[in-house]
Amino acid sequence: MTALLKTRIFEIIESPEPGDWEGRWFDRFMVVLILANVFAVILETVEELALAHGAFFLGFEVFSVTIFTIEYLSRLWVCTENKIAATGGHPIIVRLKYALTPGALIDLVAFLPFYLSMFLTIDLRFMRIFRLMRLLKLTRYSPALESFATVIRSESRTLGAAVLVMAILLVFAASFVYLLEKKTQPEAFASIPHSMWWALATLTTVGYGDVTPATLGGKLFGAVIMILGIGMFALPTGILATGFSREIRKREFILTWRLVAGTPLFSHLDALRIAEIANLLHPKKVPPGYTIVKQGKAAHSMYFIVSGEVEVEVPPQPRRLAGGGFFGEIALLTESKRTATVTAVTECQLLILEVVDFRQLLDVSPELHDLLTEAMKDRLAQLRAAGQTD
Amino acid sequence: MTALLKTRIFEIIESPEPGDWEGRWFDRFMVVLILANVFAVILETVEELALAHGAFFLGFEVFSVTIFTIEYLSRLWVCTENKIAATGGHPIIVRLKYALTPGALIDLVAFLPFYLSMFLTIDLRFMRIFRLMRLLKLTRYSPALESFATVIRSESRTLGAAVLVMAILLVFAASFVYLLEKKTQPEAFASIPHSMWWALATLTTVGYGDVTPATLGGKLFGAVIMILGIGMFALPTGILATGFSREIRKREFILTWRLVAGTPLFSHLDALRIAEIANLLHPKKVPPGYTIVKQGKAAHSMYFIVSGEVEVEVPPQPRRLAGGGFFGEIALLTESKRTATVTAVTECQLLILEVVDFRQLLDVSPELHDLLTEAMKDRLAQLRAAGQTD
Amino acid sequence: MTALLKTRIFEIIESPEPGDWEGRWFDRFMVVLILANVFAVILETVEELALAHGAFFLGFEVFSVTIFTIEYLSRLWVCTENKIAATGGHPIIVRLKYALTPGALIDLVAFLPFYLSMFLTIDLRFMRIFRLMRLLKLTRYSPALESFATVIRSESRTLGAAVLVMAILLVFAASFVYLLEKKTQPEAFASIPHSMWWALATLTTVGYGDVTPATLGGKLFGAVIMILGIGMFALPTGILATGFSREIRKREFILTWRLVAGTPLFSHLDALRIAEIANLLHPKKVPPGYTIVKQGKAAHSMYFIVSGEVEVEVPPQPRRLAGGGFFGEIALLTESKRTATVTAVTECQLLILEVVDFRQLLDVSPELHDLLTEAMKDRLAQLRAAGQTD
């Protein structure tokens, strides 16, 4: 019984399957709890709130620490369920190894300071920082943050180069403005490190205006620095934005790849052809009752159904299509207006193919070509027949 | 008679055909009226203007509300003319369904508060907000706003990830600066929420300068935050700009696709080949009398005529070309200077093919290859003959 | 004689050939004069300079106006030399037509106000603006400004959409901040137009800090506006930067196209193949004595000579290569280090082919493939023979 419970807990908290509702709700609960904790720390610094609701804040802190402690101990208990980790030797060693992973350490920091503060006097300010560290627990649940870390790692060479250029520019800006302004404003430009405050505020275009050059030379040099700033300090901007977009797109490709591989129409193809097809399709999830295609609207795409069921309103009576089916292909070949309305009956996972990519799809798979051509003939015949009896 | 009027009103206000001048003018009138309303609301807040021209502002408001009311009722009346909607059952149900669409609700909000204010006391400030909501009526007339919404929807995953990174950075920035600056500036950095004002102004590079760190630690941390700001807060910039460009280009593709499909030279091709060709051509509209190509100028493109008529000044007498014709192709193969001037006789819709894309166009359609080669031979012969008699 | 002089002046001031030194110097002189004029206007507003050097400024103004007048009259005189314009009828009509072109009007505005000011009393401020208009004369000499105008025109649809989004955001920002801040700061936020000053400074991230919200609501709303600002107001940035890069690259393509067409090795190819080759090559101009390739350095490219002469330091004695020759091709096939040093003897116009694009070049032209393969064999044999005797 314990073994079963252990396996179940492992499934829920460590790697919930897509359809595992308990696992999903556990994840959601943890995300909400972490966010609520961060909000509590933030709001507690507002003195009126701290005074008025002190008891509530304390209660919430105790509650959160309890949950985090239970979560940590559970993870430590069930980590031996992991097939790969389990080959690492005696359960104690496996658990020790687990406790030293970054994820487990972040979990530990989330509640340990609370217990320590009972025995030791920890500065309230440090306590707050430790409590804000709970935000890091989100990394377990957010693929976005993971993507972001990947981008920084993969672009590190380019970013490093940009940062070096920025650092050299900063040193020169601060040094020259110090030479030019020291006499007139001996406080704001007391030394090169002091002058860096102005230099950074100018180069980053933040421009507080609390310190500005006063001499003619200082202003001329300041003008040069402003212009250089917009050129040089924009480098990381472009690098990160480009890298981030690419990374997100790559992740979406992998998601699409899995959807394509799971579509009956494509599942017999090998991984390479699936990759080629995944490059051409875009995934879309629609709720039940959603009108996917409306009769008479302009048409630029066809749809493949991965899962779920749709209803095509063709005369004499609506037809149902389930996973593996496709629709909207007539518009691609003969007309530019939809010939029938299609509505989702259940939640549907669809893959969209835009007209621009259609030819390429047919090139990838000759069988698909035959299949689609056949299907189109049938449906057009059907539509015409219906039109005649109308 | 009423039925005819109803159909005509439906055509004018709901889906004017390209050539329907009444529909076009109705659209233009509504756009101007909406913009004038927004200007009126803005100017009315200037006290001198409100005092001096109060009567005018009131009159304009009554006029606008009247128009908006009539427009709303007309739309409600004629909405049953819509073929697709009409299949929805009894006219009352069709109209109720229509009244609940977002477009109809925006139309309702544009005038309803005015009538309500006669019976209820509505705060003047809320009235103003409701009147500014009329700006939303523009969405019906602006494809740009629609594109923008599409971009935000399609990039929502990437944007969401960027916003999460920004939020985490904001929380850390505000928390640390609060710890560092609270003692020295107990008011500006009274709590973490207070410190967020400085943190946001710095991270977004707005940099008001109304609050700046004063301690050494605060300044050092501020320097780090400035640099992180230009990196992290630029993510949405890049994502939106890229997505927006792509979306606009996609819309232009669809426009070009229709133009290509409507050009006699290409209309017999299937939708896929048209899509390939649309990728190579750029649309251009010129007014009558416009000189499209000037003899002796360098040549880098040829032109296909979608509609309208042009005059080619070739000896012995000018030749006219209409929709389906093409010109400027000689330069692509043999010379780099235009051999004849071409002027638009009527308003012309042209499709431009740049020399760089010419080869690809010929690959798409072998018939086009033959057609163009033949045409070029003829024209060159013609030109040479003319040159000899000159 | 007069006819000859007229033709010569036309050649010099209107369309100097690449090798026409008088025309080149005339262009340079005009550019310097225009820039000097703008500097003079700028410096004249500095009171001390105006008082101390008043006579000089006046003298320079009279000198400049004289030159500009002579230039304008010359252009008007010789414009009938233009072959295409000359077909427009009687010389007077041709000259009148010319006088109404934007270029001629800009030229006129550059000096006319000076003469008018002798008869009329023109406000000194307007005189200065008219004198600054001389900056517009630069458009005649700067392809960069022309490119910029082209980009704005070709991206006008996208830019227009972005500006509309920005305008709507601005109206909402100014309206809401007005509602929230009016009571606390009745002057800075006196009306919606007044509030737009703050809204724009925030949305564009300029952030002067002369006006900032003071209420809690205002600050919260301000935070939202800052974040929206970095997203929305960055749209034109991305659009313009992308468009500008593309436009410059297109111009460079046309330049390269002409260079390729002028290289003996490629000149027999048709325009399309030249276009394909131009896509693969990068132009480079080097002064005499420049070391193009250094023996022993890593090699990633080969070179084609468009014009000029180079010296290849191969044993037993250096070989000279002129226009139509090529070098550096050995490294592409067999080794990654240069086997010989190559120096420019005269000013050389080169076309660079990077190793990554080599295969594509061979695909474009099979004769080129044979030619290069043959040449490489010869040179390698030569080198090996030299190596053995060394």
Add this chain to the structure above:
Amino acid sequence: MTALLKTRIFEIIESPEPGDWEGRWFDRFMVVLILANVFAVILETVEELALAHGAFFLGFEVFSVTIFTIEYLSRLWVCTENKIAATGGHPIIVRLKYALTPGALIDLVAFLPFYLSMFLTIDLRFMRIFRLMRLLKLTRYSPALESFATVIRSESRTLGAAVLVMAILLVFAASFVYLLEKKTQPEAFASIPHSMWWALATLTTVGYGDVTPATLGGKLFGAVIMILGIGMFALPTGILATGFSREIRKREFILTWRLVAGTPLFSHLDALRIAEIANLLHPKKVPPGYTIVKQGKAAHSMYFIVSGEVEVEVPPQPRRLAGGGFFGEIALLTESKRTATVTAVTECQLLILEVVDFRQLLDVSPELHDLLTEAMKDRLAQLRAAGQTD
């Protein structure tokens, strides 16, 4: 003996081979010394530090100058060892030529002022600038700075165009705001050059707020300038960021090219095929003990070993693969989960091939196709056999 020492010193300080540890450590020592010098100059301007640690700063300066002098003299001595330079004539001439290269001049400026200051009275401020110039010595060690210079050179045409547009906008902005604001704020807007301070701070979105327009006209114009600023002054941003990314990628391509050429599996291919393959692979360096592939994890890539050794944990006993080997290919064809864990035994240089690029790789080299297909069959058979005995 001296000749040998000279050669060795040349190797160490001028062109250390990848495996030359003395050369590497010399480079590292110089980089650290240069950075320490810059820090010393910066910190010395803080008066308290200068007073408290004056002796230390002086000592460090003497030490650094000594090192830099020795370095310079050594470079001058050994420069005749350079094979290519040595062909330039008599050693004295070779050394004189070397002394005039930019690198040698930067080295000279790093220590010469120190000696000069013993005989001449040099202003302390200029001394500091000369000492900061030592930062330029870093260019010898940083490929990033070299890349940056390359980008600025190759994009100079585009950047120049952008700067011209910015200059024209700046002149107009300053001139008009001068006309509008001079009366109200005669000091801040005393002349056009004075007004440029405000104009630049606004156009670059720095926005200090020390000078802001006060009149209605000035504010309206200021609003226009803010909007134009975000459009125009962003041009260099986009240009530099794009160019920088491309340059870094190009350098990485060359690195990858060398790695591919050094992999036994590919080394028999010619330079062009290697270039094609280099476009598809990504380099990765892993430390000993690193787990490259984990059994049961999702698989999206295969690996080629350039150098080093890995251990594949396949039953019945682990297999070792060295340079020229490859692994992870099974996942590409049949399953989406790794079938075995692979760990690095020594430091390994790997080349990663992502599933999306696999097909393209096979197209490049038919032998590779056969080789991989064969290898996969073997390994799958092996795995199945192992699975049956398990």
